[in-house]
Amino acid sequence: MNRQRVRLLWFIATLLGSLFLMLIPLPSPLTPLKPYWPALVLLYWCLQSGDRVTLGLAFCIGVGADLFDGVLLGEQALRLTAMVFIALRFRSRLRFFPMWQQSLAVLAFLLNDRVLLLLVRVLGGDALPPAEYWISPFVGAAIWPFLFLILDDLRARLRIHEA
Amino acid sequence: MALNRDDSSPLFAGSVAGTLKLIVYLALACILMVLDHRGGWLANVRYGLSLVVEPVYRIAGLPSQGFHAATVAFADRQRLTESNQRLREDLLLANAKLNRMASVAEQNTRLKELLDTQHSLNLNVQLARLIGVDLGTFRHRIVLNVGARDQVKPGQVVIDARGVMGQVVDVMPTTSVAMLITDPNHAIPVTIERTGLRTIAYGSRAGDMLVLPNIPVSSDVREGDKLVTSGLGGRFPPGFPVGEIRDVAQTPSGTFLSAQARPAADLDRSEDVLLLHDLAEPAGPPPPAPVAGPPADMAMPAAPPAATLPSVTSPTATPVPARASTATTTRPAVNP
Incomplete structure (x- = not known):
C-alpha cells in the first residue's frame, strides 16, 4: 500500500519534473539543442510500466504543457498522444532492444514528433523553421541511454520496482 | 521480470480499441487546436488557470535567476570595477546629453504649444524584469514579471535602453508574455x-x-x-x-x-525592460471621457465629512475609491 503510493508519487514527480525542465531556459547558443523532455520521460514510462501510461495520460500531459507554453492549445497533446500510441504498440519489442537500438528508436520517435509539429505549425500559418529545428531529436536520442539508466537506477534505489 | 504480462500490448497485433482511442484523442486535440486558432480563447483559459501557471513560471525562472546571481557573486573584483567604471562613464555621457537635450525639449514644447499639438516628449514607463522561462524554441517570446494587477494591457510596447523589443500579447494577473520584434508573425x-x-x-x-x-x-x-x-x-x-x-x-x-x-x-541579453504606458496617438476622434467617481446623488452626503477630513482626499493616486468608501460608510449613518 505504502510502496504503491511511493511508486505513484515518483511517477507523477518525474512527469511534472519533465514539464519544469521544458520551461527552464538554456543559454541562448544552446537553445536549439534542448531535448523535448516530456516526450523522453513519457517514453521511459511507456517502456518501464506500460500499463500505467495511457493515451489519456499523454493527452493530459500534453494539454498541461500547452498551457505552460501558451502557444496553441492541443498541439503538444496531439504530438504526445501519437508518440505514446506508437511506443505502446512496439513496447514489447522495444524493451528488449539493446541500448543503441533503443536510442535509434527514440530518434525515430522524436523525428516523427518534429514532423508532426512542423505540419501543425505550417497548417496554422507559421513560417518554416530554420535548419537548427532538426537538431533537438538527435540530442534527445543521444541522452536517452543516460536518462534511461539514471531513471532506472533511481527507481531501483527507491525500491519501487514492480512485482 | 515478467515477460509480457499484460494483454494490452501483444507482441505483434494491435487492438482495434487502441486505434479507436487514438483517433478519438487525436480528433479532440485537433478540435482544441482549431477552436483555439479561430477563437483565440486560450488567453481566457490561461487567465483562469494562471493560479497554477504563474507559480510554475516563477519557479522555473529561479535557475536562471540563480545563475545570474552566481555570476555576479563569483565575478572577480577587477571585472566588477571595470563595469562600474564603464557605467559611470555612460551615466556621465547620458547626463551630459540630457542636459543639452533639456533646453531643446523646452524649446520643442514651446514650439508645439504654438502649434497647438499635445505630443509630449515625456515617457510614461514602468520597469519590468524578465522571468527566465523558455516558451519553446524559435518562439521569440519573453515573460515579464508584471501583469494585469500592475495595469499592464495587451499591446503595450516593451523597450530596453537601446530600442524597441516587442509588445505585450498576453496578460495574466501578475505576469505577462511579450512577443519580440524578431518573431516571424510580428x-x-x-x-x-x-x-x-x-x-x-x-x-x-x-x-x-x-x-x-x-x-x-x-x-x-x-x-x-x-x-x-x-x-x-x-x-x-x-x-x-x-x-x-x-x-x-x-x-x-x-x-x-x-x-x-x-x-x-539587446533581445537576448536584457534583464530589465521598460513598458511604455502611453500608446501612439490613435487615429480618429478621441474616446469620450470616462465618468469617474460615484453618481452625483450618492456623492452629496459624503461632501461634509470629506471636507472635515482633508487627509482622506490627499492621496492623488486613488481619490475616487476613498471618496466612494466614505460615501458608503457615512450614508447609513445619515439615513436614520
Whole structure:
C-alpha cells in the first residue's frame, strides 16, 4: 500500500519534473539543442510500466504543457498522444532492444514528433523553421541511454520496482 | 521480470480499441487546436488557470535567476570595477546629453504649444524584469514579471535602453508574455531615419534579424541606415530606434529591394525592460471621457465629512475609491 503510493508519487514527480525542465531556459547558443523532455520521460514510462501510461495520460500531459507554453492549445497533446500510441504498440519489442537500438528508436520517435509539429505549425500559418529545428531529436536520442539508466537506477534505489 | 504480462500490448497485433482511442484523442486535440486558432480563447483559459501557471513560471525562472546571481557573486573584483567604471562613464555621457537635450525639449514644447499639438516628449514607463522561462524554441517570446494587477494591457510596447523589443500579447494577473520584434508573425512600421522612407520590418524565420522585404527599387537605402518607429498604425509611438540595416539586395522577382536589419535592442541579453504606458496617438476622434467617481446623488452626503477630513482626499493616486468608501460608510449613518 505504502510502496504503491511511493511508486505513484515518483511517477507523477518525474512527469511534472519533465514539464519544469521544458520551461527552464538554456543559454541562448544552446537553445536549439534542448531535448523535448516530456516526450523522453513519457517514453521511459511507456517502456518501464506500460500499463500505467495511457493515451489519456499523454493527452493530459500534453494539454498541461500547452498551457505552460501558451502557444496553441492541443498541439503538444496531439504530438504526445501519437508518440505514446506508437511506443505502446512496439513496447514489447522495444524493451528488449539493446541500448543503441533503443536510442535509434527514440530518434525515430522524436523525428516523427518534429514532423508532426512542423505540419501543425505550417497548417496554422507559421513560417518554416530554420535548419537548427532538426537538431533537438538527435540530442534527445543521444541522452536517452543516460536518462534511461539514471531513471532506472533511481527507481531501483527507491525500491519501487514492480512485482 | 515478467515477460509480457499484460494483454494490452501483444507482441505483434494491435487492438482495434487502441486505434479507436487514438483517433478519438487525436480528433479532440485537433478540435482544441482549431477552436483555439479561430477563437483565440486560450488567453481566457490561461487567465483562469494562471493560479497554477504563474507559480510554475516563477519557479522555473529561479535557475536562471540563480545563475545570474552566481555570476555576479563569483565575478572577480577587477571585472566588477571595470563595469562600474564603464557605467559611470555612460551615466556621465547620458547626463551630459540630457542636459543639452533639456533646453531643446523646452524649446520643442514651446514650439508645439504654438502649434497647438499635445505630443509630449515625456515617457510614461514602468520597469519590468524578465522571468527566465523558455516558451519553446524559435518562439521569440519573453515573460515579464508584471501583469494585469500592475495595469499592464495587451499591446503595450516593451523597450530596453537601446530600442524597441516587442509588445505585450498576453496578460495574466501578475505576469505577462511579450512577443519580440524578431518573431516571424510580428511586423513593425518603421522609417529609415536618414531618408524618411516608410516601410515595414518583419521578424525573420532565421532567428535574430529583421526583414524589410518591400522597399521600392528606386529608393535610397544603404547598409548602416538606422530604423526608427514611424508611429503609423497606432501601436508603436514614433521615434524609437528599431534596428540598423546590415544588408540590402534585390528580391528574386526584381520588383522590390529586400533588406536585413539587426535589432537595436539587446533581445537576448536584457534583464530589465521598460513598458511604455502611453500608446501612439490613435487615429480618429478621441474616446469620450470616462465618468469617474460615484453618481452625483450618492456623492452629496459624503461632501461634509470629506471636507472635515482633508487627509482622506490627499492621496492623488486613488481619490475616487476613498471618496466612494466614505460615501458608503457615512450614508447609513445619515439615513436614520
